[in-house]
Amino acid sequence: MSTILMPPQASTRPQIQTASRGAIRIEDVVKIYDPDGASVMAVDHCSLDIPAGEICMIVGPSGCGKTTLLNAIAGFHSISSGKIFLDGEMLCGPKKPQAEPGSDRIVVFQNGALFPWKSNLENVAFGPLMQRKMPKKEIYEKARSMMADAGLSGTEHNFPGEVSSGLRRRVEIVRALMNDPKVLLFDEPYRALDSLTKSVMHEALLEIYYKNKVTIFFITHDLEEAIFLGHRLVIMTSRPCRPKKILNVDIPHPRDYGVLTSLRFRQLMEETIEVVHEEAKKSFAAGEKEG
Numbered sequence: 001m002s003t004i005l006m007p008p009q010a011s012t013r014p015q016i017q018t019a020s021r022g023a024i025r026i027e028d029v030v031k032i033y034d035p036d037g038a039s040v041m042a043v044d045h046c047s048l049d050i051p052a053g054e055i056c057m058i059v060g061p062s063g064c065g066k067t068t069l070l071n072a073i074a075g076f077h078s079i080s081s082g083k084i085f086l087d088g089e090m091l092c093g094p095k096k097p098q099a100e101p102g103s104d105r106i107v108v109f110q111n112g113a114l115f116p117w118k119s120n121l122e123n124v125a126f127g128p129l130m131q132r133k134m135p136k137k138e139i140y141e142k143a144r145s146m147m148a149d150a151g152l153s154g155t156e157h158n159f160p161g162e163v164s165s166g167l168r169r170r171v172e173i174v175r176a177l178m179n180d181p182k183v184l185l186f187d188e189p190y191r192a193l194d195s196l197t198k199s200v201m202h203e204a205l206l207e208i209y210y211k212n213k214v215t216i217f218f219i220t221h222d223l224e225e226a227i228f229l230g231h232r233l234v235i236m237t238s239r240p241c242r243p244k245k246i247l248n249v250d251i252p253h254p255r256d257y258g259v260l261t262s263l264r265f266r267q268l269m270e271e272t273i274e275v276v277h278e279e280a281k282k283s284f285a286a287g288e289k290e291g
């Protein structure tokens with residue numbers, strides 16, 4: 001039988017960006033789809049604490065329930081029981097099964113979520129312009145400054161279709177950050193990319209992250225990606241999901257692609273590959289679809 005490892009104590013956690021907001025607490029969450037009919041249990045008494053500013057990578061077999069968890073945090077659907085907190089405030093729980101979606105938690109859609117008919121700058125400024133919480137001039141100043149920080153100077157007046165896919169993805173992230181979110185939620189954003197393009201995306205994401213203290217909840221099937229980006233890796237069981245093993249990635253940030261060839265990186269790959277493989281086999285045996 002597999003051992004369930006508990007989250008490590010704070011003192012053993014690797015150094016993370018100092019962030020005062022964005023702590024997520026998932027407490028004993030259960031999600032059953034169609035409880036009166038097919039009754040599909042996607043999440044099973046799942047508990048997980050993600051400290052503010054952590055890059056938390058969620059790995060697990062196809063169909064195990066990772067997206068279900070992300071959607072519950074985002075407020076896209078309800079949970080059946082349990083609670084989810086953001087900075088101590090209950091997002092969902094008893095009497096409030098579904099969190100309200102909010103600009104404090106943003107799902108970064110990496111594919112085609114930019115308006116192709118608006119310039120990159122207009123795309124970045126769009127959310128705050130709609131909310132009208134800040135004067136227009138300030139919004140554009142902030143947008144330009146955040147774009148510059150993300151290496152997007154000079155692309156402000158281009159349309160998304162006129163810049164490389166790498167730059168477009170930077171624009172997506174900056175657009176999300178314009179709303180000052182506490183949490184960014186990514187659901188396998190780079191799954192269809194070749195490894196070279198992925199590596200460029202990873203470095204861009206980290207570069208932006210180092211300048212913006214935000215918690216990142218990142219789902220992936222790619223173990224190398226998970227270890228390269230994450231402060232911690234949460235390996236989920238086959239469906240219904242809950243953490244099976246939580247691994248501290250004790251490779252210091254800032255990281256660059258050099259770490260991939262380090263001994264520690266290889267050791268961490270070895271530590272996790274067996275657990276992931278074991279769950280993937282269970283999932284395959286249970287007939288889950290390939291994602």
Ligand SMILES: Nc1ncnc2c1ncn2[C@@H]1O[C@H](COP(=O)(O)OP(=O)(O)OP(=O)(O)O)[C@@H](O)[C@H]1O
Pocket residue numbers: 033034040041042060061062063064065066067068069239290291
């Ligand atoms: N609306 C729904 N109604 C019924 N079952 C659902 C619904 N949405 C998801 N499921 C089922 O819940 C389980 C978990 O799905 P989920 O998408 O959360 O898994 P996942 O781990 O994100 O999968 P993948 O890695 O393939 O994206 C799957 O068996 C899926 O078929």
